[in-house]
Amino acid sequence: MSNYEDCLKHLDSYISARVPVIGMRTIEQERALRLLREAATQPRRSSLPFWIYTRATGLRDLRTNTTVIDDRSLTGAMDFAAAQFTSRANATVVFVDPADLETDTPVARHMSELARLAGNNMGSIVVITDSPIWSGLQRLGMSLHLDLPHPEETYETLRAFLSDHEGIIPIRWDESDTRRAAEFLRGVTEAEAVNLMATVAAKGAIEQEDVLGLAQAKDRIFSDLTGLERVQLKDEDYTVGGLTSLREWLQRKHRLMHEDLRDTKLRPPRGVLLVGVPGCGKSLSAKAIAHEWQLPLYRLDMGSIHGKYLGESEGRFREALGMADRVAPCILWIDEIEKGLAGRDDGSGVPQRIIGQFLFWLQESDSRAFVVATANDVRSLPPELLRKGRFDELFFVDLPDSQDRREIIELYHGLYLKRRPEPEQLDRLVDLSEGFAGSDIAAALHDVGAEAHLSGGVENLKPSFIVDTFANTVPLSRVNPEQIEEIRAWGRERAVPAGRSAMAAATPGSAGPRRIVFMED
Structure with a gap:
């Protein structure tokens, strides 16, 4: 069961039980209001009044959206709710994101008195907010937490979006693509998912590669992340x-x-x-x-x-x-x-x-x-x-073996010198780089690249300059051999080798089991 369905189930039972205060925590007001409308439009509740207050629209009827009072202030809505709870039973008033309910404030205490009044006459207050509710108010009722959409909900949202655009633009997704996209959009709101899909559709077609593109577009939503x-x-x-x-x-x-x-x-x-x-x-x-x-x-x-x-x-x-x-x-x-x-x-x-x-x-x-x-x-x-x-x-x-060092030298030679090394020179550099880490090789070839730039090109370097640079580089394995050998000894016994064969031959005299990865064909 998704969180939305779970919340609907609990909300339905809280309204039926006439719980005085129902606190709903969420950052998605639209989904929360849809949840409330589903609960309010149940046939068995057709005679029960539901009103909703927002700062933008004031107090309105939840079902018909008609204005109830001209006063759009929170105080006016609370006074109206107090009058309803006093004069009739089974009234429900929804407050969307009211201010100053996090701590012991006059507004929170006013809401608490309103909740007690509702409780005396089978009324209910529903508070939708993305902030914590003062414990003195929340303990008068029950709480719900509407989480972000589950991938199954997002899948339905994406299906609806694709259905709306079918025949308007080319859509080259099958069901598995839509499922993958829903997984990639885990952690975004329903509105954000629609916005991301609209951005994709705006280019005139929805291609298969756009599934992965959604993950990259989603990244732009989170521009300032705490701790990351x-x-x-x-x-x-x-x-x-x-x-x-x-x-x-x-x-x-x-x-x-x-x-x-x-x-x-x-x-x-x-x-x-x-x-x-x-x-x-x-x-x-x-x-x-x-x-x-x-x-x-x-x-x-x-x-x-x-x-x-x-x-x-x-x-x-x-x-x-x-x-x-x-x-x-x-x-x-x-x-x-x-x-x-x-x-x-x-x-x-x-x-x-x-x-x-x-x-x-x-x-x-x-x-x-x-x-x-x-x-x-x-x-x-x-x-x-x-x-x-x-x-x-x-x-x-581990330290790279000769074959890995050859690959690394070719990589950085091409990066810094814009050309492949001559075969004889490459063999010489592989021999000279025995005991080098990848960073040692990169640093040596960076120095060669810098000198080539200052000299006006690789052709202006002395033929022996690259060889001399490697010969004069002292790697960490020689600067601190005891520490490096201790690290290597640990790895031989406890880990899978990351290189091609660097761990294939144990140090003479070493013993003990090693972990081996078997790659299937």
């Missing part, structure tokens, strides 16, 4: 060298991300945790996934959610995850996740509660927010985060 940073992609973010196993795994998850899973027990892909050597492409992978999947990329800054007041950090984190659900489908990038989850022995208990919130969200959320979390200091990750079922998979990103 919208990441704008650059051309160089689109390609990742190496990491072959990870890329193949992601291709399969991409298909599942867009499948209609309603008739299965499956949930959309949850995400991936990338751990490993710094500079080997973990963060770049999040950007590449967003581009490849054509989904918006949001970065959750774990450092920005911490506040100095009790409960502030947890509230910010919960709000950020809620916004991720609302903007889905999207890629949610959590960089260096261990920094935000550090301090498990902190006496305040904040890190433990944040970890608990995050694990619960990973387990229970059914939104299509695909998490790409990265970590360098794997030792500080809470063990419960690594359990199978939290993320879809845990990949270890």
Whole structure:
């Protein structure tokens, strides 16, 4: 049962029971009013009076929309309601978004007295608002929460829109496309869904590729999100060298991300945790996934959610995850996740509660927010985060092998020097870059590109300049070999290798089981 149907069921029972105050929380007034009209137009209520007050139209009859009194003030509407509750039974008055009901204010107390008057003569007050209602008023009755449309409701909205435009413009959607679009529009209001569809239809046709375009158009609704940073992609973010196993795994998850899973027990892909050597492409992978999947990329800054007041950090984190659900489908990038989850022995208990919130969200959320979390200091990750079922998979990103280094060198050589390297030179650079991370290779070729620009072109560089640059680059694996080896030893035992064969050969003398991904044909 959808939330709308559930609310209609409860509203119907509250009106029948003549509950004095019915508080309805929602940001969609139009859907709430449609809900009320459905309840008010039941045949068994045809003789019962229903009035509605809004600040724009004043007090009107709910069924006929005729004006009841000329005074459009809230006070005038409340005085009218008091007179009706005193003189007749079974009267219902609806107040839409009245001001000053959140706390103990004169208006809230006036409404409370009105509710007591209604209760004495089988009357009811319905308050529609997007804000909390003062507890002294709300405890006199019952409350409802009308959530945003369920995908099934959005599907019906889209079907109605397509039916209205059939024969007017070309429509190349089938039912599965409409179902996918409804899933992609999870988290938007009914009005926003119609506006997005109208934007698509305004170009003169509704094409199959517009299904994915809706997800991108939806992203423009949420321009200022608490706790989330919208990441704008650059051309160089689109390609990742190496990491072959990870890329193949992601291709399969991409298909599942867009499948209609309603008739299965499956949930959309949850995400991936990338751990490993710094500079080997973990963060770049999040950007590449967003581009490849054509989904918006949001970065959750774990450092920005911490506040100095009790409960502030947890509230910010919960709000950020809620916004991720609302903007889905999207890629949610959590960089260096261990920094935000550090301090498990902190006496305040904040890190433990944040970890608990995050694990619960990973387990229970059914939104299509695909998490790409990265970590360098794997030792500080809470063990419960690594359990199978939290993320879809845990990949270890190791130093690239010779074949991956060849691919990365070709990639950045073309990016910074606008040409492919000569085969002999490429072989030499692959040998010289033994122990390099992807970022080391990128930095070296960036320096070469900068020098070529200053020299007037690649042809003006000394033939040995690129080789000398690589030979003089000291990678992190040589600067801090103990730390890097410790990270690599952890990855060999506990994670799936992200590269082609970087983890295929264990260090001599190492033992113990390794996790292997078997890719189906």
